[in-house]
Amino acid sequence: MKVPIGLQPLIDDGVIDEVVRSLKSGKEATVYMVRSGSQLRCAKIYRDMAQRSFQRRAQYQEGRKVRGSREGRAMSRNTRFGRREREHEWKNTEVDALYRLDAAGVRVPRPFGYFNDVLIMELITDPLGNPAPRLSEVELTPGVALDHHEFLMRQIVRMLAHGLIHGDLSEFNVLLAPQGPVIIDFPQVVNAASNNAAFAMLERDVNNIRSTLGRFAPQLLQTEFALEMWSLYEQGELHPDVPLTGRAVRDEAPANAGSVLQVIDDAREEAVRRRLGRSDDPGYSI
DSSP: OOOOOGHHHHHHHTSOOOEEEEEESSEEEEEEEEEETEEEEEEEEEEOOOOOOOOOOOHHHTTOOOOOOOHHHHHHOOOOHHHHHHHHHHHHHHHHHHHHHHTOOOOOOOEEEETTTTEEEOOBOOSSSSOOOOOOGOOOOOHHHHHHHHHHHHHHHHHHHHHOOOOOOOOGEEETTTTTTEEEEOTEEEEEOOOOTHHHHHHHHHHHHHHHTTTTGGGGGGGGGHHHHHHHHHHTTOOOOOOSSOOOOOOOOOOHHHHHHHHHHHHHHHHHHHHHHHHHHHHHOO
């Protein structure tokens, strides 16, 4: 096939030897099967911000570390430099997460390097060496569904124990390798300790997997693993091998409406202050 522009420099530098075919084109990136020596691997080319359509990016980026105070100020003011820094931060997030999670023993594609907005990583295959199917593409027996669920809950616990939440986990970004499920796609990974929506995202991830596998093993639909994980995490008692029951008591106490409104008012005032601050910036125009 014709070599994509983004991969030609990697061929020129000997990082890869051949582009075999396209695997997936999505809202964040395009993924190709490539050959490096005798090994088949994936090459993920990230799209520039102007080409992406992913929504709610700010919600996922809350709490992520910024390289320095200058970069942080520029990103908050949305200057040209700040937008470049935000782009750099967004593209590097998945790379950093994969290296961190692979080292922690989470079953993710093993990364092999990041070169000019291209991530080279392990190609997940089926028993015949073809690209592995997604969880959404298979039919399962109840026993296999239960095994996959147990394994995936353990991977989510291991991620959370290392301070990370996938943030967009579903049957579409779990691949089924011969040795079991592999979790993919981490550009929206969430910092569990500093993102106000962390539990909501954890619960969505866990419940997405519960709903998918519950079609084959309906007893899973009554479980509450997300709430149990989060309770252990908040108490400082979560570790990769902690026993889980899937049972937890949900707090049904009504929310404090006054506190919620105060948070909204504070956020609105902060937005006004930031807007006024940007209007004083010579590089800012309405």
